[in-house]
Amino acid sequence: MGDRYASFAHSGPGRALVRRFGLPEPPRLHRYTPGDPLLSGPALISTATGGRVTSMISQVLSAAGVERVAPAAPVPAQANGGRPDRPRLHAALIFDATGVTDVESLRGLHDFFRTHLSSLYPNGRVLVLGLPPAAADGIGAAAAQEALTGFTRSLAKELGRGSTAHLVQVTPGAEENLAGTLRFLLSSRSAYLSGQVLHLQPAQVTTPADWHRPLAGKVALVTGAAGGIGAATAEVLARDGAELVCADQPGHGDSLAAVANRVGGTALQLDLADPAAAQRINEHLAGQYGQVDIVVHNAGITRDRQLATLSGTDWQAVLELDLAAVVRITEGLLDDGLVPEQGRIVMVSSLAGLAGKAGQTHYAAAKAGLIGLARAWAPALQPREVTANAVVPGFIDTPLTAQLPKVPREFGRRMNSLSQAGRPGDVAEAIAWLASPGSAGVTGQVVRVCGQSIIGA
Numbered sequence: 001m002g003d004r005y006a007s008f009a010h011s012g013p014g015r016a017l018v019r020r021f022g023l024p025e026p027p028r029l030h031r032y033t034p035g036d037p038l039l040s041g042p043a044l045i046s047t048a049t050g051g052r053v054t055s056m057i058s059q060v061l062s063a064a065g066v067e068r069v070a071p072a073a074p075v076p077a078q079a080n081g082g083r084p085d086r087p088r089l090h091a092a093l094i095f096d097a098t099g100v101t102d103v104e105s106l107r108g109l110h111d112f113f114r115t116h117l118s119s120l121y122p123n124g125r126v127l128v129l130g131l132p133p134a135a136a137d138g139i140g141a142a143a144a145q146e147a148l149t150g151f152t153r154s155l156a157k158e159l160g161r162g163s164t165a166h167l168v169q170v171t172p173g174a175e176e177n178l179a180g181t182l183r184f185l186l187s188s189r190s191a192y193l194s195g196q197v198l199h200l201q202p203a204q205v206t207t208p209a210d211w212h213r214p215l216a217g218k219v220a221l222v223t224g225a226a227g228g229i230g231a232a233t234a235e236v237l238a239r240d241g242a243e244l245v246c247a248d249q250p251g252h253g254d255s256l257a258a259v260a261n262r263v264g265g266t267a268l269q270l271d272l273a274d275p276a277a278a279q280r281i282n283e284h285l286a287g288q289y290g291q292v293d294i295v296v297h298n299a300g301i302t303r304d305r306q307l308a309t310l311s312g313t314d315w316q317a318v319l320e321l322d323l324a325a326v327v328r329i330t331e332g333l334l335d336d337g338l339v340p341e342q343g344r345i346v347m348v349s350s351l352a353g354l355a356g357k358a359g360q361t362h363y364a365a366a367k368a369g370l371i372g373l374a375r376a377w378a379p380a381l382q383p384r385e386v387t388a389n390a391v392v393p394g395f396i397d398t399p400l401t402a403q404l405p406k407v408p409r410e411f412g413r414r415m416n417s418l419s420q421a422g423r424p425g426d427v428a429e430a431i432a433w434l435a436s437p438g439s440a441g442v443t444g445q446v447v448r449v450c451g452q453s454i455i456g457a
């Protein structure tokens, strides 16, 4: 079931009513369609604090055909025939804060954004580039770099009109890896992400030959692909060029086959919680493809009940599928050498795993466990250049959330900076970015696709 309130609020009479009663006004998000330009207007780049990545940002934007502008000196009134200068609008505001070393130099953020925020298009993008505080030179610099997190997350909450803001912490030596992440965060592929703090590490990056099909030649396994987020992920990965293996449980054969046919992939019907599933997956992949470059662990179940009345059977069912199966299947693939160098492992976690939720002790334990896996596998798999990350969906309209009672469902949809539910495709876009060759420097991360939900922030 879609977000009917958002559709209503976007309609003529709906908009009037929503304004009259001061109800939430979910902005209309511009989402990606193939062929979209990276940005629909110029990007304004601050040069105030002498950062290290400004020239790299310029290169990325120039390669993507984006016009770059620097902040202009104010035009004296008499130079314009006495008329005030017409403000120029921007699709993105980018601040290179890698040169911020103390509280004093943080002032540059205030001055730049205070002056230029009103020039941002609806659905605009704000990016702040900083350093991981641990890589900053001295205590004061570390504090100033950490300050950027609070600044960016707060600004993301103030933007409105579908605009988003993120901080990318670039480890020294990772500057060359910026392209994939900048392209994702600036583009409409990241429409439902905001307020994220991402960390970029040095890594061997392969630049895709075609940024519109970065996954060409890759094989991807998506679990739980018969519907919801899994089906959308299969579609987006296929759109980006990957060959798909779609797995789901027996009993969902028809919808699974429909998805596999749509994406030109193969279908694998099996109960992933069955310990024998790992072996069957390996046989299918080894027999038909020889390897798997991208593994998306998306299948998951909930069995909501407070711990006082939660049966051992429900506890076991959730922990088995949502966590134990992920460990078993991934280890099976790695042990059999089916994940090549530059492989990608993405796990679909949940806000419950970050914040906890009454009635979900088992589900939240499993989903937090997935975050633990991403953080543990990232360094362990780095020598093989394999990345491991967790994606955390917020409230996404799928068959899973359609089961919720009406009132919590409506709250779930509105409790974020964009005042609306996400779509399965929003999560899929984040997974496709993590899966792409340009994301070699993104590993061990927790990426929230939640419109900057107030839960677990």
Ligand code: NAD
Residues within 6 Å of the ligand: 223, 224, 225, 226, 227, 228, 229, 230, 247, 248, 249, 250, 252, 270, 271, 272, 273, 298, 299, 300, 301, 321, 348, 349, 350, 351, 392, 393, 394, 395, 396, 397, 398, 399, 400, 401
């Ligand atoms: P969904 O119920 O629509 O999809 C889950 C898929 O997993 C289904 O196709 C189901 O058949 C499959 N599956 C379940 N048990 C299986 C088994 N034993 N073997 C094989 N396949 C099995 O749910 P969704 O909303 O698309 O969720 C996808 C993932 O995202 C889940 O892990 C879920 O926990 C997570 N998530 C969803 C939301 C949301 O708002 N929808 C929020 C946070 C996290």
